[in-house]
Amino acid sequence: MLFYEPLFLLVFLPVVFAAFLLLHRYSGGRLWVLLPASVFFYLWSEPLFVPVVLASCALDYVLGRRLQRRGLLALGIAANVAMLVVYKYTGFLTDNLDVILGALGMAPIHAGRIALPIGVSFIVFEKITYLVDIHRGRSNPAPNFRTYLLYVFLFPKLLAGPIIKYHELEAQLLTPGHTRLADMATGFRRFMLGAVKKTLLADPLATGADAVFAVPAAALSSGAAWWGVGLFTLQIYLDFSAYSDMAIGLARMFGFRLRENFNRPYISCSITEFWRRWHISLSTWIRDYLYIPLGGNRVAPWRIYLNLWVCFLASGLWHGAAWTYVGWGAYNGLFLVLDRLFLLRWLDRMPRVLANGVTLLVIMAGWAIFRAGSLEQAWTLLTAMVHPGQMGLLVWPTPDVVAAATVAAILSLLPRGPGFDRFAHGVIAWPAGLFAIRLALSLLFVVAVLKALADPFKPFLYFRF
Amino acid sequence: MGMRRWLDLAIGLVAILAPAGLLLADTVASAIPPYHHIKIAPGLVGAALPIDPAPSIARVLDGKFQGEYARLIGTLTPLYPLAVRAKNQVLWSVFGMPGVPGIVVGRGRSLLEREYVDEYCSRNRAAFRPLAMAWAPKLRQMQDAYEQHGKTFLYVITPSKVAQNPGLVPPNIPCAAASADRDGILPLWLQILAAAGVHTVDTVTMLRAAQVKYPFQMYPRGGTHWNSVGAALATREIAAALSRLRGDGVLPAPDIVWAMKPHPVWPDIDLDQLLNLMAMPRSDPVPYVSLSAKAPFGGCRALRIGIVGGSFMNRPAEDLALGPCAPQIEEWQYWSAYDINWPPGVDAKTGVDPAERDARVLDADVMIYEENEQLMARSRHGPDFYSFLKQQWGLPDAITLAAVKNDP
Numbered sequence: 062m063l064f065y066e067p068l069f070l071l072v073f074l075p076v077v078f079a080a081f082l083l084l085h086r087y088s089g090g091r092l093w094v095l096l097p098a099s100v101f102f103y104l105w106s107e108p109l110f111v112p113v114v115l116a117s118c119a120l121d122y123v124l125g126r127r128l129q130r131r132g133l134l135a136l137g138i139a140a141n142v143a144m145l146v147v148y149k150y151t152g153f154l155t156d157n158l159d160v161i162l163g164a165l166g167m168a169p170i171h172a173g174r175i176a177l178p179i180g181v182s183f184i185v186f187e188k189i190t191y192l193v194d195i196h197r198g199r200s201n202p203a204p205n206f207r208t209y210l211l212y213v214f215l216f217p218k219l220l221a222g223p224i225i226k227y228h229e230l231e232a233q234l235l236t237p238g239h240t241r242l243a244d245m246a247t248g249f250r251r252f253m254l255g256a257v258k259k260t261l262l263a264d265p266l267a268t269g270a271d272a273v274f275a276v277p278a279a280a281l282s283s284g285a286a287w288w289g290v291g292l293f294t295l296q297i298y299l300d301f302s303a304y305s306d307m308a309i310g311l312a313r314m315f316g317f318r319l320r321e322n323f324n325r326p327y328i329s330c331s332i333t334e335f336w337r338r339w340h341i342s343l344s345t346w347i348r349d350y351l352y353i354p355l356g357g358n359r360v361a362p363w364r365i366y367l368n369l370w371v372c373f374l375a376s377g378l379w380h381g382a383a384w385t386y387v388g389w390g391a392y393n394g395l396f397l398v399l400d401r402l403f404l405l406r407w408l409d410r411m412p413r414v415l416a417n418g419v420t421l422l423v424i425m426a427g428w429a430i431f432r433a434g435s436l437e438q439a440w441t442l443l444t445a446m447v448h449p450g451q452m453g454l455l456v457w458p459t460p461d462v463v464a465a466a467t468v469a470a471i472l473s474l475l476p477r478g479p480g481f482d483r484f485a486h487g488v489i490a491w492p493a494g495l496f497a498i499r500l501a502l503s504l505l506f507v508v509a510v511l512k513a514l515a516d517p518f519k520p521f522l523y524f525r526f
Numbered sequence: 527m528g529m530r531r532w533l534d535l536a537i538g539l540v541a542i543l544a545p546a547g548l549l550l551a552d553t554v555a556s557a558i559p560p561y562h563h564i565k566i567a568p569g570l571v572g573a574a575l576p577i578d579p580a581p582s583i584a585r586v587l588d589g590k591f592q593g594e595y596a597r598l599i600g601t602l603t604p605l606y607p608l609a610v611r612a613k614n615q616v617l618w619s620v621f622g623m624p625g626v627p628g629i630v631v632g633r634g635r636s637l638l639e640r641e642y643v644d645e646y647c648s649r650n651r652a653a654f655r656p657l658a659m660a661w662a663p664k665l666r667q668m669q670d671a672y673e674q675h676g677k678t679f680l681y682v683i684t685p686s687k688v689a690q691n692p693g694l695v696p697p698n699i700p701c702a703a704a705s706a707d708r709d710g711i712l713p714l715w716l717q718i719l720a721a722a723g724v725h726t727v728d729t730v731t732m733l734r735a736a737q738v739k740y741p742f743q744m745y746p747r748g749g750t751h752w753n754s755v756g757a758a759l760a761t762r763e764i765a766a767a768l769s770r771l772r773g774d775g776v777l778p779a780p781d782i783v784w785a786m787k788p789h790p791v792w793p794d795i796d797l798d799q800l801l802n803l804m805a806m807p808r809s810d811p812v813p814y815v816s817l818s819a820k821a822p823f824g825g826c827r828a829l830r831i832g833i834v835g836g837s838f839m840n841r842p843a844e845d846l847a848l849g850p851c852a853p854q855i856e857e858w859q860y861w862s863a864y865d866i867n868w869p870p871g872v873d874a875k876t877g878v879d880p881a882e883r884d885a886r887v888l889d890a891d892v893m894i895y896e897e898n899e900q901l902m903a904r905s906r907h908g909p910d911f912y913s914f915l916k917q918q919w920g921l922p923d924a925i926t927l928a929a930v931k932n933d934p
Contacts, residue, residue: 107589108587460621460623511612512609514605515612516613
């Protein structure tokens, strides 16, 4: 059940929100509306996986109360990671093992395929933060099992984040307070923004990008390769940030403040800056729960570089069980290391626009690896991109894709413009300007809902991670 | 809380709750006969019937029920036809694109069916030849079977809008087939049919030759089928062929009088309707015919005509049924899709009752089997028809075709 589907917009959200309005002022009212609603939300999509998550949550809860005993933290983390490995990486591991066994003349394993539950990567990472935050003394164990369940299953962030660390939500879970009408309104406006970005921009971009990537890479002209990678660059940002907008907006409607997940990533002037602006909840998770335990910045330089690269290798693997994701992670890790070595100083000496342009090219090359169906396709695509004279198939862009790409590019890059922030604040501070923006958003939301009703099903990119 | 905040909240609540309220009202209304689903916009043309999700534990556990239910719930809301038409209208008016898959906007905003464009642009005589060499003898077997039972069999090839007007194909669709393949496939098929001795009416070549004599296009901008003049010309050819085969004049070839009408109607706007817009696109005037024919010398005889083919035969069937001898005509579209009696015509079409069809197909005095050039020698309804006749009548031995040596 995705946030812009009619079932969610017309049935689930109105029912849950109506119940919330009626009960949220009562003690425990919020929990007793949101917890069953969230569990039902996940049961609808993954009826077989929910019992596994519930059992895993029970283990976390029990371990969380006994973490002073040695080895229990490691046990809890291992149990969560094992759940992720079994559901997400079994096929990938056995396929690659079969290649090795075949090379050695041995019989393959032929393990069966396990269906990948939606949101498993996000859920596991969040559950790990619960155990680690308690161990570090940053949080107390949840006062009761239902509170911990609400943290794990909270439906706005369940399927595709943001990855909320337990300590970020602890106070809001324990002392909810009254949800103000202003929060509900602000949250709904954020939800509308996400719906507009997803249905009116990300979906047409997806259609255009898919059309290019469906053609064998060797047959593409250089222009077509750039066009396809450019579309995907815009698509993944609009799609994922739209989902985060909807998640943050919904959470705000129900009285929760979630951290921001994107901060205008395509105006970055280095890869280091990019990862401070892109999927912030993941990059801070990697920093807090992987990079720092590996030694962080307190070890020898060569270890720092190795740790950085390993962390981003892991980040790539987190995105998916395929060598392209591993390759993308390694690619980003390499550039983070290069930033530390010399690249950041070099970029800092450039005009901001030029540094932004260079960084954007590096990012786009990374997305080519991420989106490709195989490392071979990625290599062929990148080769086409760096040979401007390469002839091949032109993939004719349709007008709606061109329009969506134009708007998406403007939205992504306009903040780089001089005085943009001052201008934006000025417009918002002006009552007529604010009214105009809100009216336009409302009208676009109506259009987005009608399009969502009319369109065939188009899932979010990140919900299979 | 200030007025503006209350207004904010009110708008938000209406936005969230109103669609759900409409859905609830529609669900209640549709449960109370004789009310039907509330419609805010005209019903959609060509919409598939929604699947009724069948709940079961297995289908819930594997997610199939949830997927089907999620797809169904949107179609049940009264907003659904409005949403589809509004979205399609925006795509059409702002971007010049159809919102409906399967339709292509050609040059001059002429509408084409995607499968016709794909077929035309992928024609390959070398790949077509073996199919044609295999199918032509089977057509001859069907023909011989009917003639052995004292009946008449006629094979009709109808034209494709794209093949008749290749200049309409838009530049953004690659049309890789060589012109020799695009133009040569029909002559090859006709040669093979002649070698097999199949009685054939080639309305493709007829229409192309006739086009130069008329001041209008034989295909309307917003339709996929020939206009009524093109269909009437085909009717004349079919009637003449049947008269030659039967040796009687019970189906006189009609005289055609045409006049332009400013506002085309269905089927000349079938693709326009399939676009499912809020406002129909403007169309140029389209000709409509009136046919007249004299009763044959010696008077009329009752004649039962069966047609197995596609929708291109609708108009000729109607024209033949309106002839002076008013034959009884029954059309089984694509063998098992629709059953249409002429009269009353396509408005009264029903599903096919296999037992009824099977009896009447064998009972017809005349059997017309039609394939559009988009499907020739590759139709699905042809093999179904062939298998039926083989089972019922046991078909004569197939002829062996000598290799058709010379490509036209």
